[in-house]
Amino acid sequence: MNERFTKGFETIKQYVTEEEATRMVEHDVLADIAPDLRKMIVEFAYGDVYSRPGLDNKSRALVVITAVVTQGAAPQTKTHITRGLHVGLTPKEIVEALLQLVPYIGFPRVQNALTIAQQVFQEKELTV
Amino acid sequence: MNERFTKGFETIKQYVTEEEATRMVEHDVLADIAPDLRKMIVEFAYGDVYSRPGLDNKSRALVVITAVVTQGAAPQTKTHITRGLHVGLTPKEIVEALLQLVPYIGFPRVQNALTIAQQVFQEKELTV
Amino acid sequence: MNERFTKGFETIKQYVTEEEATRMVEHDVLADIAPDLRKMIVEFAYGDVYSRPGLDNKSRALVVITAVVTQGAAPQTKTHITRGLHVGLTPKEIVEALLQLVPYIGFPRVQNALTIAQQVFQEKELTV
Amino acid sequence: MNERFTKGFETIKQYVTEEEATRMVEHDVLADIAPDLRKMIVEFAYGDVYSRPGLDNKSRALVVITAVVTQGAAPQTKTHITRGLHVGLTPKEIVEALLQLVPYIGFPRVQNALTIAQQVFQEKELTV
Amino acid sequence: MNERFTKGFETIKQYVTEEEATRMVEHDVLADIAPDLRKMIVEFAYGDVYSRPGLDNKSRALVVITAVVTQGAAPQTKTHITRGLHVGLTPKEIVEALLQLVPYIGFPRVQNALTIAQQVFQEKELTV
Amino acid sequence: MNERFTKGFETIKQYVTEEEATRMVEHDVLADIAPDLRKMIVEFAYGDVYSRPGLDNKSRALVVITAVVTQGAAPQTKTHITRGLHVGLTPKEIVEALLQLVPYIGFPRVQNALTIAQQVFQEKELTV
Numbered sequence: 001m002n003e004r005f006t007k008g009f010e011t012i013k014q015y016v017t018e019e020e021a022t023r024m025v026e027h028d029v030l031a032d033i034a035p036d037l038r039k040m041i042v043e044f045a046y047g048d049v050y051s052r053p054g055l056d057n058k059s060r061a062l063v064v065i066t067a068v069v070t071q072g073a074a075p076q077t078k079t080h081i082t083r084g085l086h087v088g089l090t091p092k093e094i095v096e097a098l099l100q101l102v103p104y105i106g107f108p109r110v111q112n113a114l115t116i117a118q119q120v121f122q123e124k125e126l127t128v
Numbered sequence: 129m130n131e132r133f134t135k136g137f138e139t140i141k142q143y144v145t146e147e148e149a150t151r152m153v154e155h156d157v158l159a160d161i162a163p164d165l166r167k168m169i170v171e172f173a174y175g176d177v178y179s180r181p182g183l184d185n186k187s188r189a190l191v192v193i194t195a196v197v198t199q200g201a202a203p204q205t206k207t208h209i210t211r212g213l214h215v216g217l218t219p220k221e222i223v224e225a226l227l228q229l230v231p232y233i234g235f236p237r238v239q240n241a242l243t244i245a246q247q248v249f250q251e252k253e254l255t256v
Numbered sequence: 257m258n259e260r261f262t263k264g265f266e267t268i269k270q271y272v273t274e275e276e277a278t279r280m281v282e283h284d285v286l287a288d289i290a291p292d293l294r295k296m297i298v299e300f301a302y303g304d305v306y307s308r309p310g311l312d313n314k315s316r317a318l319v320v321i322t323a324v325v326t327q328g329a330a331p332q333t334k335t336h337i338t339r340g341l342h343v344g345l346t347p348k349e350i351v352e353a354l355l356q357l358v359p360y361i362g363f364p365r366v367q368n369a370l371t372i373a374q375q376v377f378q379e380k381e382l383t384v
Numbered sequence: 385m386n387e388r389f390t391k392g393f394e395t396i397k398q399y400v401t402e403e404e405a406t407r408m409v410e411h412d413v414l415a416d417i418a419p420d421l422r423k424m425i426v427e428f429a430y431g432d433v434y435s436r437p438g439l440d441n442k443s444r445a446l447v448v449i450t451a452v453v454t455q456g457a458a459p460q461t462k463t464h465i466t467r468g469l470h471v472g473l474t475p476k477e478i479v480e481a482l483l484q485l486v487p488y489i490g491f492p493r494v495q496n497a498l499t500i501a502q503q504v505f506q507e508k509e510l511t512v
Numbered sequence: 513m514n515e516r517f518t519k520g521f522e523t524i525k526q527y528v529t530e531e532e533a534t535r536m537v538e539h540d541v542l543a544d545i546a547p548d549l550r551k552m553i554v555e556f557a558y559g560d561v562y563s564r565p566g567l568d569n570k571s572r573a574l575v576v577i578t579a580v581v582t583q584g585a586a587p588q589t590k591t592h593i594t595r596g597l598h599v600g601l602t603p604k605e606i607v608e609a610l611l612q613l614v615p616y617i618g619f620p621r622v623q624n625a626l627t628i629a630q631q632v633f634q635e636k637e638l639t640v
Numbered sequence: 641m642n643e644r645f646t647k648g649f650e651t652i653k654q655y656v657t658e659e660e661a662t663r664m665v666e667h668d669v670l671a672d673i674a675p676d677l678r679k680m681i682v683e684f685a686y687g688d689v690y691s692r693p694g695l696d697n698k699s700r701a702l703v704v705i706t707a708v709v710t711q712g713a714a715p716q717t718k719t720h721i722t723r724g725l726h727v728g729l730t731p732k733e734i735v736e737a738l739l740q741l742v743p744y745i746g747f748p749r750v751q752n753a754l755t756i757a758q759q760v761f762q763e764k765e766l767t768v
Contacts, residue, residue, distance in 0.1 A: 030623075033630050033640045034607050036692075041619060044684050045231035052676075055224035059190055063225045066194035067232040072328065072584065073620040076232075095290050096183035097191045103173035104195040104204075106488040107297060108329040111286075118289050128289045158495075161502050161512045162479050164308075169491060172300050180292075200456065200712065201492040223674050232618040235681060236713040239670075246673050256673045301487035311480035318443055319481045322450040323488040328584065332488075351546050352439035353447045359429035360451040360460075362744040363553060364585040367542075374545050384545045414751075417758050417768045418735050420564075425747060428556050436548075456712065457748040557743035567736035574699055575737045578706035579744040588744075608695035609703045615685035616707040616716075 005039070008047030014057055015050070015083040057087040062097055069098065069113040070105050077116045091121050091128045133167070136175030142185055143178070143211040185215040190225055197226065197241040198233050205244045219249050219256045261295070264303030270313055271306070271339040313343040318353055325354065325369040326361050333372045347377050347384045389423070392431030398441055399434070399467040441471040446481055453482065453497040454489050461500045475505050475512045517551070520559030526569055527562070527595040569599040574609055581610065581625040582617050589628045603633050603640045645679070648687030654697055655690070655723040697727040702737055709738065709753040710745050717756045731761050731768045 013021045028038040050060060061084035068076040084094055094117055102110050121128065141149045156166040178188060189212035196204040212222055222245055230238050249256065269277045284294040306316060317340035324332040340350055350373055358366050377384065397405045412422040434444060445468035452460040468478055478501055486494050505512065525533045540550040562572060573596035580588040596606055606629055614622050633640065653661045668678040690700060701724035708716040724734055734757055742750050761768065 030626050030630060033603070033633060034611060034626050037611065037614075037619075037623065037626060040611075040614060040684075040688065041231075044680075044688065045619060048680065048684065049228060049231055052224060052227065054220045055228065059187065059221070059225065060228050062187055062190055063194045063228050064232055066191045067198050067229055067618075068620055070195050070198040071233070071618075071620060073624070075624060076620040091289070092182045093187070096180060097187065099180065099290060099293065099296075100177060100183065100188050100191050101195055102293075102296060102490075103169075103177055103486075104192055104490040104492060105199070106323075106327075106486075106490045107293075107301060108324055108327065108332040108488060111293065112329070112331060114286050114290050114293060118286060121289060158498050158502060161475065161505060162483060162498050165483065165486075165491075165495065165498060168300075168304065168483075168486060172296075172304065173491060176296065176300065195490075196492055199490075199492065201496070203496060204492040219673065227674060227677065227680075230618075230677075230680060231614075232620060234614075234616040234618045234707075234711075235677075235685060236616060236708055236711065236716040239677065240713070240715060242670050242674050242677060246670060249673060297487075305484060305487055308480060308483065310476045311484065315443065315446055315477070315481065316484050318446060319450045319484050320488055322447045323454050323485055326451050326454040327489070347545065348438045349443070352436060353443065355436065355546060355549065355552075356433060356439065356444050356447050357451055358549075358552060358743075358746075359425075359433055360448055360746045360748060361455070362579075362583075362742075362746045363549075363557060364580055364583060364588040364744060367549065368585070368587060370542050370546050370549060374542060377545060414754050414758060417731065417761060418739060418754050421739065421742075421747075421751065421754060424556075424560065424739075424742060428560065429747060432552065432556065451746075452748055455746075455748065457752065459752060460748040553743075561740060561743055564736060564739065566732045567740065571699065571702055571733070571737065572740050574702055575706045575740050576744055578703045579710050579741055582707050582710040583745070604694045605699070608692060609699065611692065612689060612695065612700050612703050613707055615681075615689055616704055617711070 002043075004043040004047035006047075007051055008042035008045070011046040011051040012042065015046075015061070015086055017086070058084075058089050058093075061087050061089055062093075065094065065097065066101065069101060069109055072109050072112070074112070074116065077113050078120060081117050081120050085120070085124065085126070091117075091126050095128050130171075132171040132175040134175075135179055136170035136173070139174040139179040140170065143174075143189070143214055145214070186212075186217050186221075189215050189217055190221075193222065193225065194229065197229060197237055200237050200240070202240070202244065205241050206248060209245050209248050213248070213252065213254070219245075219254050223256050258299075260299040260303035262303075263307055264298035264301070267302040267307040268298065271302075271317070271342055273342070314340070314345050314349075317343050317345055318349075321350065321353065322357065325357060325365055328365050328368070330368070330372065333369050334376060337373050337376050341376070341380065341382070347373075347382045351384050386427075388427040388431040390431075391435055392426035392429070395430040395435040396426065399430075399445070399470055401470070442468070442473050442477075445471050445473055446477075449478065449481065450485065453485060453493055456493050456496070458496065458500065461497050462504060465497075465501050465504050469504070469508065469510070475501075475510050479512050514555075516555040516559040518559075519563055520554035520557070523558040523563040524554065527558075527573070527598055529598070570596070570601050570605075573599050573601055574605075577606065577609065578613065581613065581621055584621050584624070586624065586628065589625050590632060593625075593629050593632050597632070597636065597638070603629075603638050607640050642683075644683040644687040646687075647691055648682035648685070651686040651691040652682065655686075655701070655726055657726070698724070698729050698733075701727050701729055702733075705734065705737065706741065709741060709749055712749050712752070714752070714756065717753050718760060721753075721757050721760050725760070725764065725766070731757075731766045735768050 030037050065080045065084055068080055081094055098110050098113050158165055193208045193212055196208055226238050226241050286293055321336045321340055324336055354366050354369050414421055449464045449468055452464055482494050482497050542549055577592045577596055580592055610622050610625050670677050705720045705724055708720055738750050738753050
């Protein structure tokens with residue numbers, strides 16, 4: 001574990017549960033074909049980028065949720081809504097951010113994202 | 129001017145200068161071919177959506193900037209960075225939001241957006 | 257029910273069965289987290305936009321099918337092919353519109369859309 | 385000139401002026417690096433696809449305009465709005481098709497497309 | 513079978529097993545609604561394009577894998593990774609090409625593509 | 641200059657002229673608002689990713705050109721066609737790669753990319 005990995009891992013733990021953070025690193029599902037992907041995510045995405053000063057975690061999470069919803073990336077929409085809740089975004093704030101996207105990306109991608117958000121909230125027994 | 133238009137117009141004035149708000153409505157550049165577009169933007173985008181409670185203006189602006197940057201929509205990137213500054217996002221917060229996008233949408237769209245941001249900051253004589 | 261909602265609801269009933277229209281409004285699946293989404297779809301998409309004069313329903317349906325296929329939005333591709341059939345597009349016209357897209361968006365998205373169209377036609381026992 | 389090229393060229397002449405058709409073939413601007421691109425467009429896009437029965441030219445033009453607007457492809461938006469007018473779409477129908485896209489692809493791409501449409505209408509001295 | 517079809521079919525047989533090539537042509541799953549799609553794929557994609565000189569099969573496969581991954585087209589990602597292996601790309605080369613995309617299209621689409629690649633390699637009992 | 645930066649800088653020098661490499665680092669045009677972007681590009685894109693073993697430089701360049709063309713990112717299309725030529729792709733190979741994309745992403749983005757390629761070849765006085 002180099003310094004960037006440690007910094008990235010510390011940052012990840014702000015976005016996910018301790019258990020999830022450990023699982024991400026110790027049971028990397030793509031380890032057999034691309035072990036360096038996880039390393040890149042921890043070191044670059046979390047160590048170099050998420051850990052930067054100048055923008056709070058909730059805003060970073062909002063930005064990332066918006067990006068993956070705009071791309072129509074379903075698995076990442078679920079992942080980052082979950083992480084957004086973990087850093088303190090409320091279900092209401094997440095729903096409002098998704099509705100704010102309607103005039104910019106249209107109903108289809110927002111509707112698909114709200115369906116995923118609903119599933120995350122139900123699993124966590126959260127209400128809006 | 130119906131109630132939704134009035135509400136939308138009041139909301140727009142939070143995002144742009146008084147002068148710009150008046151210009152948007154009185155000198156609509158697309159008025160000759162699609163006069164209803166401006167009406168839809170004021171009534172729907174601002175009257176129905178931006179004016180909703182539950183998310184502050186700075187967060188709404190961040191979400192919209194992220195959406196148009198992820199789509200690669202250059203004119204709107206300029207427009208919404210300008211509006212983001214008007215509702216209180218700092219140049220540093222905008223730059224940080226754009227850098228936060230690198231791991232999610234890649235360098236090309238972020239680089240193009242930063243070039244636009246740089247131009248907006250220069251016009252307004254702002255530093256990061 | 258305000259005037260825009262009524263107008264939107266009347267317009268929706270041109271695109272879906274009476275039963276489906278009622279279901280859309282009375283059993284909104286996202287009602288627990290985003291009750292206003294349905295309202296926006298009925299009032300804005302159908303009340304303000306679809307109901308405009310100047311373009312017939314079949315052309316509006318073709319435009320919307322093309323947009324969601326070009327975006328690669330699978331659930332909406334199914335929804336809008338179904339609505340297109342309801343306003344009078346024939347299965348052959350829908351297939352031709354999809355094939356017309358090949359030179360502009362490439363085979364992958366057209367192939368995925370044709371697979372969805374095939375499923376809709378089979379459910380309705382329609383042949384091309 | 386093989387049969388597909390001839391068929392494609394006959395089809396193109398339904399979408400552009402005789403002069404433009406001749407220019408497309410005789411003064412291909414990419415001829416020095418990719419002479420086969422024009423051949424593919426004439427033979428495949430127009431000879432194999434546009435010339436198919438089952439959908440009228442105006443509908444094919446609407447579908448293609450929608451696809452390039454949804455992709456955000458500016459030069460092709462101009463080209464295909466021009467061809468749409470040539471096969472009989474009215475400026476009003478084109479504007480209505482673009483406004484119909486707002487709920488599906490959002491304001492930014494529609495606004496950029498309307499700006500291009502406005503320019504085409506002005507050059508041809510057409511009003512909506 | 514015209515000349516282009518024959519040429520396309522010969523080219524396809526370089527990218528898939530003999531059995532798969534026969535299946536593609538004889539058991540076209542979309543034959544009931546769009547029999548000409550398969551004809552377009554064989555004649556245009558393989559007969560006119562893939563069969564061109566000037567770029568080797570492995571490079572063509574890399575280009576096509578990159579395009580469908582960048583578009584986020586999941587079924588085609590599986591198809592073209594399989595064809596890439598058939599023309600001689602190694603699992604390692606495919607994984608490296610996907611990792612090379614991270615700085616340009618971001619982690620989400622690369623991660624989704626690697627998950628599909630992993631499944632293809634497992635089905636074929638290949639290791640990286 | 642840390643180890644990753646040095647490694648990234650050495651890798652960049654394989655893709656651009658010595659002069660260009662120096663310019664990229666010493667005259668970073670975005671240095672006033674986002675000095676860390678250049679650092680991320682050198683350290684992450686070139687130091688961590690491009691420098692990996694397992695895929696030759698020409699293939700990496702082809703993959704990157706394909707990604708930016710598929711995204712429709714014009715400035716990066718020019719940059720990466722230039723870098724592709726520098727690592728040994730011939731103009732013909734680049735044109736063939738772009739034509740190979742037609743069946744997957746459609747004519748519009750390929751046509752726009754060929755126009756950019758033509759300009760790069762002209763500036764360098766190269767023929768296909």
